[in-house]
Amino acid sequence: MRPKSYVPYVFLMPNLLIFSVFIVFPALFGIVYSFHKYDGLNPMEFVGFRNYASLLQSREFWEVMRRTFVYVVTAVPLIFAGALLIAMMLVQEIRGRGLFRAVYYWPVMISFIIVGLTWKWILGDSFGVVNYLLERIGLEPVKWLSDPTYAKLSVILATLWSRIGFYMVIFIAGLQSIPQDYYEAARIDGANRIRTFFNITLPLLKPTSLLVLILSVIEAFKQYPLMMALTGGGPGKATTNIVQYIYQTGFIKMQLGMASAMSVVLFVIIAVFTVFQFRLTRGGAIE
Amino acid sequence: MDNKKGRILGILLLAVMLVFGLAACGGGSGKGGNASDGSRQSEGDGGGSGNTGASDDSGSGNTGGKQVTLDFVWFTDGIEGEVMKAIIKDYEAENPNVKINLVEVAYSDLSTKLRTMIAGGRPPALARVTDTGYYKNQALPLDDYIGDQEAFTSQFMDSIKPYYVMDGKVIAVPMDVTANGLIYNKTLFDKAGVQVPQSPDEVWTWDEFKDALKQVMEKGGAKFGLVWDFTPHRYSTLLYQFGGSIFNADGTAAAINDDAGVKALEYFVQLHKDGIIPESVWLGGENPNNLFRTGTVAAHLAGNWMLSNYREITEFEWGVTYMPKAERRSSVPGGKYVMAFKGSGVEDEAAKFLLYLSSKEVNGRYCQESLFISPRKDNAQLDYAFGKEMFEIFSNELANTPAEAANDWSRQELITQFTTDMRNQIVEAVAGNMTPQKAMDQLAALINAIIANTN
Numbered sequence: 001m002r003p004k005s006y007v008p009y010v011f012l013m014p015n016l017l018i019f020s021v022f023i024v025f026p027a028l029f030g031i032v033y034s035f036h037k038y039d040g041l042n043p044m045e046f047v048g049f050r051n052y053a054s055l056l057q058s059r060e061f062w063e064v065m066r067r068t069f070v071y072v073v074t075a076v077p078l079i080f081a082g083a084l085l086i087a088m089m090l091v092q093e094i095r096g097r098g099l100f101r102a103v104y105y106w107p108v109m110i111s112f113i114i115v116g117l118t119w120k121w122i123l124g125d126s127f128g129v130v131n132y133l134l135e136r137i138g139l140e141p142v143k144w145l146s147d148p149t150y151a152k153l154s155v156i157l158a159t160l161w162s163r164i165g166f167y168m169v170i171f172i173a174g175l176q177s178i179p180q181d182y183y184e185a186a187r188i189d190g191a192n193r194i195r196t197f198f199n200i201t202l203p204l205l206k207p208t209s210l211l212v213l214i215l216s217v218i219e220a221f222k223q224y225p226l227m228m229a230l231t232g233g234g235p236g237k238a239t240t241n242i243v244q245y246i247y248q249t250g251f252i253k254m255q256l257g258m259a260s261a262m263s264v265v266l267f268v269i270i271a272v273f274t275v276f277q278f279r280l281t282r283g284g285a286i287e
Numbered sequence: 288m289d290n291k292k293g294r295i296l297g298i299l300l301l302a303v304m305l306v307f308g309l310a311a312c313g314g315g316s317g318k319g320g321n322a323s324d325g326s327r328q329s330e331g332d333g334g335g336s337g338n339t340g341a342s343d344d345s346g347s348g349n350t351g352g353k354q355v356t357l358d359f360v361w362f363t364d365g366i367e368g369e370v371m372k373a374i375i376k377d378y379e380a381e382n383p384n385v386k387i388n389l390v391e392v393a394y395s396d397l398s399t400k401l402r403t404m405i406a407g408g409r410p411p412a413l414a415r416v417t418d419t420g421y422y423k424n425q426a427l428p429l430d431d432y433i434g435d436q437e438a439f440t441s442q443f444m445d446s447i448k449p450y451y452v453m454d455g456k457v458i459a460v461p462m463d464v465t466a467n468g469l470i471y472n473k474t475l476f477d478k479a480g481v482q483v484p485q486s487p488d489e490v491w492t493w494d495e496f497k498d499a500l501k502q503v504m505e506k507g508g509a510k511f512g513l514v515w516d517f518t519p520h521r522y523s524t525l526l527y528q529f530g531g532s533i534f535n536a537d538g539t540a541a542a543i544n545d546d547a548g549v550k551a552l553e554y555f556v557q558l559h560k561d562g563i564i565p566e567s568v569w570l571g572g573e574n575p576n577n578l579f580r581t582g583t584v585a586a587h588l589a590g591n592w593m594l595s596n597y598r599e600i601t602e603f604e605w606g607v608t609y610m611p612k613a614e615r616r617s618s619v620p621g622g623k624y625v626m627a628f629k630g631s632g633v634e635d636e637a638a639k640f641l642l643y644l645s646s647k648e649v650n651g652r653y654c655q656e657s658l659f660i661s662p663r664k665d666n667a668q669l670d671y672a673f674g675k676e677m678f679e680i681f682s683n684e685l686a687n688t689p690a691e692a693a694n695d696w697s698r699q700e701l702i703t704q705f706t707t708d709m710r711n712q713i714v715e716a717v718a719g720n721m722t723p724q725k726a727m728d729q730l731a732a733l734i735n736a737i738i739a740n741t742n
Contacts, residue, residue, distance in 0.1 A: 040402045040406060041402055041405060041406065041421070041422070041424070041425060042424055120572075120573075124567065124571070124573055125565070125566065125567030125571045125573060126510070126511070126565050126567045126573060126578060127573070127577070127578065127581060143566070143567075143570075143571070144571075145567065145570075145571035145572060145573070146566045146567050146570030146571035147570075148718075151571075231571070231572055232572035234570060234571070234572050234714065235569075235570035235571060235572075235714060235718055236570070236711050236714040236715055236718055236720070237711055248707050251398070251399065252703065252706065252707055253703065253704045253705075253707065254421070254703060254704065255704070
């Protein structure tokens with residue numbers, strides 16, 4: 001006899017309940033807030049689509065969006081390539097493999113705030129370690145955190161350092177699930193390494209790649225604590241991304257309605273992105 | 288068989304969910320009931336962790352008042368938390384029916400915590416706040432408790448009145464006032480042979496101060512002349528010294544882009560260009576306190592709250608001196624207040640405790656032991672255990688501060704909406720992306736839009 005059809009749902013219940021109470025309902029409230037003028041304290045005032053209308057016209061909002069986008073399209077490919085490269089090196093039988101894996105994974109276990117502070121000590125303009133060394137060998141100190149371009153680079157660098165290990169682990173799992181027969185066959189056929197990579201590894205890794213891409217894109221869009229600790233979003237607004245901007249609007253300017261509207265827009269953008277990636281890769285199916 | 292197993296598991300899970308659900312509901316309704324009947328007496332320690340009120344109710348026979356617990360939301364910068372705990376202990380001894388529960392939060396979490404409590408219908412009895420204007424609709428008006436308003440407010444410094452008297456009502460009591468001021472590295476100044484002003488008559492002009500800093504950098508070996516806290520509040524010190532202000536007198540329009548406002552920013556930018564102020568603070572987010580502590584910075588424009596922080600420095604000698612003047616002298620007053628909230632159910636007891644806190648004796652003890660400046664006129668000369676002469680300089684700075692400073696900064700409901708933008712506009716000018724005129728024009732347009740939107 002087949003089990004009753006409700007049983008799976010009962011198993012889902014605990015998570016569903018927690019997910020609803022702490023994620024779904026607050027998100028729905030957020031949508032409601034986005035149609036109101038609300039400072040979190042005094043009564044809400046219904047304003048219809050006014051928040052969205054002023055968002056569409058706000059040059060600053062779209063500037064922040066653009067900046068976030070640039071960060072995402074810079075950081076994600078680098079994370080992807082870096083994690084894949086390291087994973088490929090560390091699936092091979094090399095000495096000290098476990099140690100290397102641990103070393104690359106180590107930064108993942110450190111919270112973003114600490115990562116930011118650590119890099120701040122390394123790159124700090126006046127009293128950072130790097131500039132101290134540069135000056136020691138007679139070079140000009142670099143404005144790692146107070147020049148907009150260098151500050152963006154520093155943020156990317158810290159992002160890579162802290163995240164590559166995580167995606168490396170996913171890639172290692174993906175790589176290990178590729179049957180060795182394919183590689184043997186390729187070797188017998190005389191395929192070189194590059195050919196093997198593009199014709200065997202990459203296609204068979206597609207489900208893993210999709211997962212890494214989606215996760216890293218969403219994560220990059222939402223990145224905030226790292227910048228907060230490393231540059232504070234500065235110099236000026238050079239490294240202020242969308243989530244920090246939403247936080248400032250909601251909790252410093254106390255415009256919760258407007259901040260909610262921004263969150264809704266961000267949600268739509270990330271959703272569109274994810275669906276697009278899914279479609280483009282046919283859900284990670286291997287053809 | 289499978290079916291049976293599945294069903295048993297299902298029922299088991301449902302039972303677990305139900306138990307959790309009920310527990311959650313039970314907790315919720317219990318709390319809700321307490322809040323809705325308008326009194327939180329006998330609630331135990333306020334944490335609500337199963338501590339019933341039984342123990343509170345017992346032993347209250349000796350006084351007439353009912354047994355109450357006041358939740359007091361508090362944040363601590365230095366040592367004042369310990370001082371407040373001692374004061375509370377004394378108060379509880381005098382008033383056995385009152386228990387005060389100090390709920391300590393980090394300053395950065397304060398406003399979120401308070402808003403959540405208020406929005407959730409369970410405001411605390413009391414809270415230590417800095418942005419009084421933000422809570423003016425939720426604060427308990429104290430006029431029924433203080434007697435004559437004029438007599439009450441005249442006990443405190445006149446300049447801070449707009450912070451705690453709003454819409455004609457007293458909504459909080461001042462606990463301490465802060466003054467922006469100049470802390471300098473005495474070791475470096477001595478090494479360079481530069482003497483700081485010894486009395487208010489010898490106050491430097493900004494150009495003289497700049498020359499002095501240059502000398503300390505050249506002869507004293509300072510790496511940088513001056514670090515300046517990365518906040519609009521500290522920046523505004525220069526604005527007032529140059530004769531400017533953020534708003535016009537009645538707060539109906541921005542004034543920050545007038546001649547004085549632009550000149551102040553031009554000067555600030557020039558100080559960066561000349562290498563006297565390191566760009567790493569305003570552009571790179573480096574912590575000025577840490578820079579000053581390295582002993583390679585000649586001076587720090589901060590405020591009196593830094594005294595207890597720098598007290599432990601042993602590597603070099605430091606002191607406080609008068610800030611330079613431009614068109615006029617100015618500091619910027621700030622302060623911390625304690626507020627009672629409407630709807631806590633214990634308003635009378637909370638108000639009574641507020642009056643106790645603001646009395647000459649208790650406030651004097653609080654400020655003296657915490658190394659704070661008292662807002663009470665009759666506590667102007669406190670017997671501090673440390674840095675007495677430094678406090679006199681800060682008091683002198685406050686006494687020479689024009690009314691514009693308090694007028695601007697007491698408009699908290701407006702200012703919080705543009706502090707981030709103000710900081711960013713200054714940064715744009717310092718970074719050279721914008722002329723000071725343009726940066727301030729844009730800021731003024733934004734301020735005017737906020738004023739129009741708020742009123």
